[in-house]
Amino acid sequence: MLEKLIIGKTLRVPASTGAAGDGTPVARQLDAALLDAGFSASQPLLEHVGALAPAPAMDLAATIVSAVRELVGDHVQHNAYFIGFPHDVPDTVEFWTQRLRAAVLAGGGTASDAQLRDAVVSGGVNLLDLPGYGTYQHTYADLLAAHDALIASAGDRLTLLRLGDTAEVEATRLYLAMAGSTTPLGEADLALLSQLAVACVDGAQPAEIPVREHRAVLNGVRLVLGRPLVGVDTTTDVLRLACHVSGGDGSLATPTRFRSFRRPERRILLAALDKVVGASPAKLGDVTRHAEPWKRLGERLHPHEHQQWPHAREVFAVARGERRVPNLAGRAEAALRAGAIAPAASVLSAAPGLLLRSADRLLRLAPASERATVVEAVTGALGSASARVLCSLREHVGNRLTPASARMYANRSRRAWIGPDERPPLPAGLVAELSALLDAQIGARLPQPQHPLLVDPDVLDVALPLSGKASAGGFAVLPRGSRAPVSGELLRFFTYWRQTSRRTDFDLSVLLLDEGFHTAGQVSYTNYHHDGIVHSGDITDAPDGATEFIDVPLTVSAPYVVPQVYIYSGESFDEVAESMFGYQTRTLQQRGAPFDARTVRVRSDLRGQGRIALPMVFANGERGWQAVWLHLYMQGRPNFNRVEENMFTTADRVRAVLERRYLTVSYLIDLWRARTEVTTWDGRLPDEPVTFIGIEAPGDLPDGSETYTLDRLSELIPG
Template identity: 80%
Template sequence: MFEKLIIQKTLRVPASTGAAGDGAPVARQLDAALLDVGFSASSALLEHIGGLAPAPAMDLAATVVSAVRELVGDHVQHNAYFIGFPDDVPDTIEFWTDRLRAAVLTDGGTTTDAYLRDVATSGGVNLLDLPGYGTYQHTYADLVAAHDELLATAGDRVTVLGLGETAEVEAARLYLALAGSATPHGEADLAILSELAVACLDDVQPTEIPVRENRAVLNGVRLVLGRPLVAVDTTTDVLRLACHVSGGDVSLGAPTRFRAFPRRERRILLAALNEVVGANQDKLADVVRHAERWKRLGERLHPHEYDQWPHAREVFTVARGERRVRTLAGRAEAAIRTGAVGSATSVLAAAPGLLLRSADRLLRLASATEQRVVLDAVAGALGSASGRVLFSLREHVDNRLTPASARMYVNRSRSAWVGPDRRPPLPAGLVAEVSARLDAEISARLPESPRPLVVDPAVLDVALPLSGKAAEGGFAVLPRGSRASVSGELLRFFTYWRQTSRRTDYDLSALLLDDEFRTAGHVSWTNYRHEGVAYSGDVTDATNGATEFIDVPLTLPGHYVVPQVYIYAGESFDEVAESMFGYQTRTREQQGTPFDARTVRARSQLRGQGRVALPVVFARGEQGWQAVWLHLYLRGMPSFNRVEDNTFTTADRVRALVQRRHLTMSYLVDRWRARAEVTMWDGRLPQEPVTFIGIEAPEGLPDGSETYTLDRLSELIPE
């Protein structure tokens, strides 16, 4: 049931329990089929399939191929509007003029090219009315026939698939890893967790569930199935649960329309509230922050009908404003307004996480005497805060020695706002002291490694995965701020979308910036070419799916290439049936169709709020080109969004994120050097069991080795 999901999530193929036999021919066919999409089966996997009877071997092979094709975006046909792309892309105005000429001749009229060119550039023509504009004029088979076969090179991607245990064991392992994660998940992983929670309900459960959103997902299953709730210790835990089972936002970032709850569920929710508040009246302070949601939920739970749970009724009394409860944040804010920073610090000390998140502001407002009070309180809170909060503060103070070029705010939906940074820098001495204390606490929390650590240098520039919300689902997708080397001579990025019910027009564009983040040009449906960068053509309807490409020669003189996906008309990124972004790299001699799975380096889903997506920026540095992951969405306009209208706002966001110093795996590895033997991976297999940390696990590690690859890096973040 979960075989395909496990393969896509872990790059491990669950072992089949099918009958034994001679599956060697199937294994050979699978190996060849995988190479066609940039994958390879490990020797253990080939041996396993070769030992199965033909029928189960074929079933497993079909599942594997289907899973990896979906993973890299090869499960759909990627057609290009211009059949010869990247060659034979016409001049933009000449193409518009040609389409306008076709319209005039169709109606029996006559005109001159000069007149048509003037009309085309005046903006007075609706391009969608022109014959052949925006719709494919050839089939995908025609496109394939027009291109030579891709020439394989040593630089093509080959991702190795390993052999796992049975699907049941792998599913249970993935469930425990997701449920017990110390970092929040994105929407895709929360959906996976929900599915696995049903299947693993009677299996071993995680000893701890640190992330409250995960608790809500697990308790959602338990509530519906009538099982006891677990790990409910705040009123907000109950609110998240009610939002989740109502199909709402478990992070409470967006309003939820609560469904009707059967009496059995109402009793469970109210009993949980009663127990939480009865044990600690201070928990009522959490209600104030979400008062409106609580009032709406009260209309569904009918707390007045249950006299046996008086503390639950208190929650709704507070929500309606009939009883006033002061929150810690409110008390601290009142103290700050009177200039009593020391008193505010004492109040916040009761909530270590809140204190650490407020540390910058407190240090800026504190007098010289009060700064020592704040520093001592921060030091005292470090041992009680989560590891994720410690890492976040460490990254924050590392960026506070000088003013930022711009201050960017990114919410849980990956929407971004930029404003000026008016904060004065923190003194270097304060930054050094806070950083040293954080380093010591983080180092102390890292587990002892019983084996030497072998680290792939490629993983060092991956930003610490402190939240799954800072990334999208997909293949080889890295957290926001991560950098990945881009090799080859040609960079080709693409977007694919398929509309659900109404005509939807997405436009792939590229903004080109110089070393000062000034606009150096753009390529889009309004400008097909710029200094060798080429656009594949505008597709304006995606009933059967549509793809647009942009080709970038890596000899481009600019410093930054910013791919963007604009919604010109139709459904949002959350409404379409499917949408994705990815990039490929090739040499000039490789030829091939515009899309070839073997050249795909990364593929990301596009699922976010906003009408403009900024998945990644390609930056040229001293070491060559790098992909810097953004995972941002801009609000944009309801329709008719274009790259020309967003050059300044896009450049501001790109600059703010590229110039920010992100905490990466390099920092974590440095902390480990004092606790374990750490060596860099040089391509040679070790002779003894090791703990390997990298983008992908190499084949042939000694038995007893443990691997932490992209799907498991978050497990390295201590609680």
């Protein structure tokens, strides 16, 4: 249902067009139900529900409650293996010995305690064969009955829901914002964009679609529905579109198996190719970069059957090698191999974005006699490249004064590799010069706010969302490198998964690191206790869903706490029916069930390539405990992944993210200070309209105010 998606994305509730009446009792019930989930309804929203007839009021209330419960992970039952968790969790070896004793007694045998413990410690025990191991021994109702109700705390989360316009207006507004975003969307948002594109296909369209992957999503809908394509101006746009509608990777990072296309679809694709190449034959140079996909696509499109589009046939001739067309990247690479750095920069000047992405390499390789020419070429490209590229380069050069302890490579699927940083640092004077030029160019493109800026200090450490690929879907999820303050006295991590068709065992673990990023301990299914940290017990099968918890008191001695999710066996993160990670914060005195939506601070989808997920790290420093987003996956082994076997690789990746200086919202705020009034939000409401930038907007800002919260932070990055 589109309304639920809009609520989950924007925290705005589309207004119902149902009949008027007295829905006051429903509004009261809605208010109570939302509070139980850690949400509250604004007064206009409650008044709107109360003014509806009972039936539409109930429909709207049910939609709202369902949407917010899914948002924080409260739509499933989070049972724990040990019913008394976090209390009454036994010593790990003692528990295994108990299970082994039950197995021996069931077989009519006898064994001493010493023999059983030796069998456990030696590793000669298959845990999955032990009676009662890895499966719930009680129902979810039993768990709730064993725990008192949650003791409310002033620090519990309360997220405000606002009343929006009608579903049609809200869908159009969100569609235009997402389709016209200057930064690439993540997988979850691309899926939402596709649904919005279907609903808005005949309505208002964005004036510009800067991100080509977004064009592929929109044109995929338009191709299937027989509408004219939009924004196709390169041959690669057509290839992306064909991959997307075939259920493949529109980013072209992984191979796609093309589907059969209907004759009208083949005509649309070939006509688009013919138009692009006919207008600019030089764009045939892009074809060789993806020659193999083009060959396979040609087998599906049958271009030889359509003589009316000769330029389209040239695309496949180039892909087959029957015609050679030099491309810009190839010419630049040839110049670099020949040591002609300045000429290579001159060639790349025709593609400002590509030149700026290559700037570090050019500046490192350029001899002193050519460096000024390269700097001049880079400077000349600043005015033509997108602001996202400028921001990416600004972040990059800010990290090039000294070599990194390790160089991390993260791809679009958030898979991470680590290698040594063998690049020589860039000269400090050059870094300062480039930084100043970039600051001036980015600052000049920032829009002038209509009202004074009011800034929530908690948003200042949020990394600029330069790519949705460095994030994930969920609730209160921030881009990689973002930092958020942690309140409360206790962290409770949780992971939930539900397998699709075969037995699947996810394992929630915690790795502790010291100041030098060396291992200081771990908690997992092999070690239930360490330094006050407690594991809830191992679940090894999840046909109806399963949850594992780990409690971490913030008095823990290690400065870095790294929660991880390992796939021990079974389906991958992309194959399971559902999987998530999140954390709650509580006081040490708070009781209640292991999971309570009111204490959930973050819930993140676990969808990625790899068998090990590193969603975030918690760091204790001068500013107290902070949550730092990682959004990384490691390949791991096909089965039997364990925290003990990945301590060094995990530590390297954590260190690489923590030591990197990310471009944050505070960077843009500092640029704005030069030309507009900026005030820090202290909880007091302003008297006049403001432009508010923060994690969550206050409830009663003056009329005419504009808000930029988590769902709109990408709009702060200019085009």
